[in-house]
Amino acid sequence: AQKVTQAQTEISVVEKEDVTLDCVYETRDTTYYLFWYKQPPSGELVFLIRRNSFDEQNEISGRYSWNFQKSTSSFNFTITASQVVDSAVYFCALSEAYVPLTGANSKLTFGKGITLSVRP
Amino acid sequence: DVKVTQSSRYLVKRTGEKVFLECVQDMDHENMFWYRQDPGLGLRLIYFSYDVKMKEKGDIPEGYSVSREKKERFSLILESASTNQTSMYLCASSLPGLANNEQFFGPGTRLTVL
DSSP: OOEEEOOOOEEEEETTOOEEEOOEEEOOOSSOEEEEEEEOTTOOOEEEEEEETTOOOOEEETTEEEEEEGGGTEEEEEESSOOGGGOEEEEEEEEEEEOOTTOOEEEEEEOOOEEEEEEO | OOOEEESOSEEEEOTTOOEEEEEEESSOOSEEEEEEEETTTEEEEEEEESSTTOOEEOSOOTTOEEEEEETTEEEEEESSOOGGGOEEEEEEEEOSSSTTOOOEEOOOEEEEEO
């Protein structure tokens, strides 16, 4: 069975600090996708990134960066120079292949989330 | 702008009532999902649907049912609400397949059962 572990439950940092959110996954699939979502206080989950299992290049988007390492089954997320607006719950997720009668499909397995608080 | 909308942001119901939570998406997505979110437990999948009139049980389907009569609408039904169903309910939709299966989420419905 698929599993996503976010061992950190709550992290509190002061503005401008760097912070890394950890994600470890388990899967038997050879092809899979990993995701990060952000849930601000308003409640709606916002998609941040999708990564496929064949692409281990790190990715950077502004202050956000992601480190994908298949050898350790990890997909960690780093926020550089954190800001108060980064305060949110962050979820890591893993796609799971699901093949109903009508054809190939998939669903996501989510971790339990990490609550990040950035203090001014 | 793509959108997933949910019928209510907040809902208060009494134990034993039948509750309908409605979700509508305007992206012509085949897949739709219902989750509940509880502190310390993350998102747990209740039911999902990969086509009209099709449904599949997720990880915690007990006490719930769903209906998908039209592609854009996916309803979650609590036949007889109980206090342990007090939670945040999130609806999502996505394209089919393993690739491009990013899920788009609605704003959530916070349900309180008294």
